Amino acid sequence: MTGRDTIAAIATPPGVGAVGILRVSGPGVPELAEHVLGGLPMPRRAVLTSFLDAQGEAIDQGIALYFAAPQSFTGEHVLELQGHGGPVVLDRLLDRVLRLGARAARPGEFSERAFVEGKLDLTRAEAIADLIASGSEQQARLAVRSLRGAFARRIDALLERLTRARVLLEATLDFSDEDLDPDLATGVHWDLRQLIDDLDRLLATAQRGERLRDGLLVVLAGAPNAGKSSLLNALSESERAIVTPIPGTTRDLLHADVQIDGLPVRVVDTAGLRLSPDPIEQEGVRRAREQIDCADLVLWVVDDADPDAAARPPRDLAPQVPVIGIRNKIDLTGHAAGARETPDGTLEIACSATTTEGLDAVRKALTGHAGLGADAGGEFSARRRHLDALRRTSEHLRMAAGAQAEGLTPELVAEDLRLAQHSLGEITGVVSSDALLGRIFSEFCIGK
Secondary structure (H helix, E strand, O other): OOOOOOEEEEOOOOOOEEEEEEEEEOOOHHHHHHHHHOOOOOEOOOEEEEEEOOOOOEEEEEEEEEEOOOOOOOOOOEEEEEEEEOHHHHHHHHHHHHHOOOEEOOOOHHHHHHHHOOOOOHHHHHHHHHHHHOOOHHHHHHHHHHHOOHHHHHHHHHHHHHHHHHHHHHHHHHOOOOOOOOHHHHHHHHHHHHHHHHHHHHHHHHHHHHHHHHOEEEEEEEOOOOOHHHHHHHHHOOOOOOOOOOOOOOOOOEEEEEEEOOEEEEEEEOOOOOOOOOHHHHHHHHHHHHHHHOOOEEEEEEEOOOOOOOOOOOOOOOOOOOEEEEEEOHHHHOOOOEEEEOOOOOEEEEOOOOOOOOHHHHHHHHHHHOOOOOOOOOOOOOOHHHHHHHHHHHHHHHHHHHHHHOOOOHHHHHHHHHHHHHHHHHHHOOOOOHHHHHHHHOOOOOOO
């Protein structure tokens, strides 16, 4: 803690509440406690006391908790003052602490210090933010699993095996002029194949965790009057969009956030795609195309009564975005609800947004697209940066395995293994940079 300053922040949300908490961490905590409390409490013991201003008058009365380094969340001396939750009281108390030499903490700085002091790896630190921000029971459950180390243990196990493969390979380089076990190279190759297979399984699990954390962006698109707005209302179970028989009613983007079996889904209703001389409608179509480009999934909605309507978008419309065809308004055609696969491999669902018949098939398709089948829930919370690091690790491992299979020099294989270990280490923070840490912890709330 040498040379590190002392930080302070209000750790409870703004507004009036029964309890308000001020958190202080750093080497200046013992001296600060002498001024504010009249003495340093015994470590890890709650004390009812007065919080004093510069004149010795009580600002508030509450509970003081002191945690001596290194046995604290941050690994530093930590003081928590639990008083009444009035904003004026808490602001006065924070001002008092700041005048005594502490500075206002940045967002996530307490957790960042916990990481620096070795109390948390990055996956556990991020899980704290995910747990705070969780909007469903399933999101909270996955965040707790990450906080308890479910993700980190998988990464650590892979890192250990990757290190072993590097050691074996380095042995062939360092002692190439000596008689080594001929099975050594075979062992490295076998380790690489096993690592690639295990990494692929971990990536699939992490993708499910990321989907449950971030959810899906689902865009409703199609021709005017196909029933997109009715489908938005049906999925959200609310009257979010105006529905009329007049084509082109929707001009701007409308969205609804829904939960489907614990999966967060943002459903976006867009303007009907057609040529129009109306400049307002033209802008709506432009925005619809823009939204389609960044969607995770497009529901292409058509009127089931239109014999010429194909339940798939034109080939030039975001060909890289997955599409599910929706044949809407079966209540008017009498066709049966349900899902089927078309000859070209597109999933097509017949439903009615008005009667809600077939909507369960739509919901099942959304969770299935996210990789969340009936028996495929998430195991831990994951983020996009984790997926990126896992993909880069997989790429380097495959390059190493390919180089070895082609008989290229062991130095090339060794370099790919080093890069793979570097990418994998980014996830838990074994390898990190100031820029990465700054980006991660800036997403936290102040006081955590």
